[in-house]
């Protein structure tokens with residue numbers, strides 16, 4: 001099996017605490033991964049708030065799993081508390097990713113803004129999100145990233161056009177089955193899109209599938225494609241679900257070659273990749289819609 005572990009870091013807490021735990025686990029097993037960090041402010045409170053009616057918001061938040069998963073401060077960032085900068089607060093964490101042989105890419109600037117608003121944003125506003133993310137990445141790492149992973153798997157004609165202008169060599173912004181060049185409206189992206197192929201652990205948990213059953217389900221999904229991509233969240237697998245993630249790695253390791261997305265992208269020729277449409281679709285266990293490759 002060829003498997004890519006794509007680690008998304010959406011929040012300040014995820015970069016502070018979740019990512020180091022995941023790097024420890026991967027380092028001990030000599031497993032390489034691709035890590036994408038939201039480069040701007042943490043506005044998670046706005047994302048969490050949209051799941052609740054305004055009445056009784058705080059009480060519902062405490063009762064639901066949101067506080068356990070993200071911590072109380074994260075649940076308030078961008079609402080009652082100002083959102084702290086994610087990448088700029090922990091430049092050493094970002095450098096550690098590269099020093100340990102992993103790939104570091106960009107997961108947008110303001111994760112919540114991209115996730116909630118991308119489909120309505122004009123091209124100049126999308127370009128500004130990407131430019132701001134690139135400026136932070138450049139300040140910390142001293143060069144440009146290879147890969148872009150869209151927050152919340154949200155992809156639009158405007159984002160395809162912006163990402164084609166560089167400096168990226170690929171993106172991983174949709175759910176699908178195999179690498180392709182995405183088409184949205186009249187725009188056909190020039191770069192390879194390498195989609196997430198497997199369900200995420202938080203989607204399985206959302207369906208009531210946990211423990212051994214979740215590990216077996218992911219193991220089966222990861223054997224279904226030539227190159228399988230599993231998206232992992234620093235806040236989930238690097239948090240309350242770390243034990244499950246370790247069990248999955250131990251299950252995979254004997255028969256799996258782990259690769260980084262930048263290396264998979266390097267083996268693809270965009271001129272011969274199939275073009276496929278992208279539509280908004282749902283995924284079992286996930287709220288809202290995500291951008292999906294059309295088969």
Ligand SMILES: [Zn+2]
Nearest residue numbers: 008010151152
């Ligand atoms: Zn994300």
